[in-house]
Amino acid sequence: MAISKKGLRAIVVEDETFYWKVRRKVSHNEGHNVEYAIPIQHESEGRLLFVYVGFCRSEDYGRESIASISPKLIRRKILEGIALGWDFRANGAAVYLIGDVLKNKCQ
Numbered sequence: 001m002a003i004s005k006k007g008l009r010a011i012v013v014e015d016e017t018f019y020w021k022v023r024r025k026v027s028h029n030e031g032h033n034v035e036y037a038i039p040i041q042h043e044s045e046g047r048l049l050f051v052y053v054g055f056c057r058s059e060d061y062g063r064e065s066i067a068s069i070s071p072k073l074i075r076r077k078i079l080e081g082i083a084l085g086w087d088f089r090a091n092g093a094a095v096y097l098i099g100d101v102l103k104n105k106c107q
Helices: 071-083
Strands: 009-013 016-020 037-042 049-052 095-098 101-103
Touching: 009 071, 016 071, 037 071, 049 071, 071 095
Parallel strands: 049 095
Antiparallel strands: 009 016, 016 037, 037 049, 095 101
């Protein structure tokens, strides 16, 4: 599975290029106070990493949550995912970084 190319942001971490994306529009789930998963993928389009950081844009959350998503945060989460065993070059189902735990399924 690959991330849609439109609106991607690139970041280089330890000489590897990754792409990440935050949707412009509020998703259906976000509109109902469900946390948004930020997709991150290596340029080789290997295994996708979804990062949960408490980000939601429903009316109840306000604008400050949007400002908290920065390249610095994404970089830290990429390194954390790799340290926890995310093999970004491998093919296969996406993995989820929830807090400081890497999971094969979102629960």
